[in-house]
Amino acid sequence: MKNLYGHIGALIVTFVWGATFVSSKILLNNGMTPDEIFFLRFLLAYICLALLSHNRLWANNWKDELTLCGLGIMGGSLYFLLENIALTMSTAAEVCILVCTCPLITALLIAIFYKEEQLSRKQMVGSFVAFAGMILVVLNGQLVLKLNPLGDILAFAASMAWAIYSLLMRRIMNRYEPDFITRKIFFYGVMTILPYMWYSGSISENILLSGTPLSGETIAVIAGNILFLGLIASFGAFLLWNWAMRRLGAVKCTNYVYLQPMVTIIIGFLVLDEKITVMGLCGMLILTAGMIRALRK
Template sequence: MQVKTRLFNNKIAIWHFIAVLTMCVWGTTFISTKVLLQYGVSPADIFLLRFLQAYVGILFVSHSRLWCGRLQDELLMLTLGVCGGSLYFLTENTALRYTLAGNVSLEVCTAPLITALLASLIRKERLGWRLWGGSVIALAGVSLIVVQSNVTFHFNIVGDLLAISAAILWSVYQLLTNPMTEKYGILFTTRKVFGYGILTILLYMFFAGSSVPQWADLCSSIVIGNLLYLGIIASLVCFMTWNKVMRRIGSVNSANYIYLNPVVTVCFSSIILHEPITLSTIMGGAAIIGGVYLTQYSPKSSLRIKKNK
C-alpha cells in the first residue's frame, strides 16, 4: 500500500515539475514578444504567426476528427480559442506596447486568484477570509505597480488594464479546459484552441483593417528565432503539456504556478531588455505572489481541492 502511495505521489510530483518548466518557458515569452514588437511586428501578427506554426505542428498527430459531438461543445471550444488564444494574446501582446514586460507578467499573475474567485462563485461556496485577505493583498500589489508605472515611468494605464483583462481571460480558459480535455482528449482540445484562435484573430484583423505582415519585416534572424520559439516551444509543446497538467492536478492547483511567470520575466527582462527593477516592482510583485500564496496554498483554504485520481 505504501509503495502504491509513493508511486502515485511520484507521478503527481512529475506533473508539478512539468508545470514549473512550462511556466518558466511562458515567463520568457513576454521577452520574445517585446523583442518582436520592437522589430515592428504587430500584436495580432505575432499571435497569428505563433499559432499557425503550432496548428500545423499538431495536425501531424491530431487530424482524424474534425468536429465535436455536440454543438454546445463546439461553442465551448470556440470560447477556449478566444479566452486562451486570440483575445488573451491580443490583450497581453498589446499591453507590452504600453508598459514594461515585468509589469505585464506581474499583473497576469493575478490569474490564479481570479480563477479561485470564479471557481468559488460557480460552486456557490462561501468565500473565506483567506481568499478575501489574499485578494486585498494582491490588489494592493497590482495598484503599487500601476501607480509606479504611471508616476515614475509615465506609462499609459491602458497597458495595465489590458494585462489584467488578459488575466481574467486566462482564468476562464483554466476553468473551461478540464471538461473538454476529459471528454475529447488533450490533443483534440489543444488543436481546437489553436484553430479557433487563428480563425477569430483573422476575423479581428479583417474588421480592424490590419495589414498582412510584410515578409521583409520577418527576414531578420532575431525575428525568425523568436517566432519559432513562440510557435513551436511556447505554443505547440507548452499548450499540450499545460492541458495535461491541468487534467492531472486540477485547474485551480495548476493555476498556482502562474506566479512563477513574473519571477522569470522580471529577471530576463532586466538582462535582455534592460528594464529597471525598482523597489516598487519588488514590493508589488511580492504582494501579488503573497496574496496568491495565501489563497491557494493554505491547508485550511476552502478552495483547496483533492488530487485527481
C-alpha cells in the same frame, strides 16, 4: 506522484511563458505587429499538432465544440489582443499587475460554479501574499504608475478572458485528450484573429509579404523567435499546461501565473542587462512564500 508531475509541468510552462515577453519584444523591434506574432505562432503550433494528432476532427456534440471555440478565443485571440493593445496604452508594469489578477479571478469563478474545487482559507491567504509579492517584482523599484483608464480596463479584461479560459477548461478537460483540446484551441485562435487582421490591414501589409528587403541576420532573428514562440511556447507549452491543469485543477495550476513576472525580470537581467532592485528581490521572496502557501493542501 501524479500531482508532483503536474506541478513540474506547470512550473516548466511558467518559465517558458516568462521568456516569451523577451522574444515578442525582439520581434516587435524588428517590425512585426502583435497580431502577426500571435497568428504565426498559433498557426505553426496548429500545423505541428495536427500532424501528430488528427484522428478526431470534432467534439462529441455541438456544446463541447462551442466550448472549444470559446477556449480558442479566451485563451488565444482575445486574450493576446487585449493584452497587447493594453500595452500600447499603459505601462508594462500596470498591464502585468492587472493581467496577473487572473488566479484570483479564476479562484472566485471556480468557487461559484464548482463547489468541490474551492481554495481553503490558508490557500486563499497564500494567493493574496503571492499577488502582493508579484506586484513588488513587477514594480522593481518603480514607485509611480501612470494610470490610463482605457489601457487598464483592457488589461483587466485580458485577465478575465484567461480566467474564463480556465473555467471552460475545467468543464471539458476530462472529456477529451489534451492533444485534441490543444489542437482545437490553436485552430479557433487562428480563425478568430483573422477578422481583426483583415480590419487592421495586417494581412495586406504583413512583414513577410510586403516586399521589404530584410537582411540575413534579421531573417534569422525573426525565424528563430517565431520558431520558439510557435514550437516551444505554444505547441509544447499549451499542451503541457492543459495536461497539468487536468492533474492539478484549474485553480492551483493558474496560481503559477504569479511566477511569470519573476521569470521575465530574471531573463531581462541575464539577457537585456536590466537591473533588479531590492524591491524586486523582496518581491521574489514574498512571492515564493505565498506560492508555497497557496499550493499546499
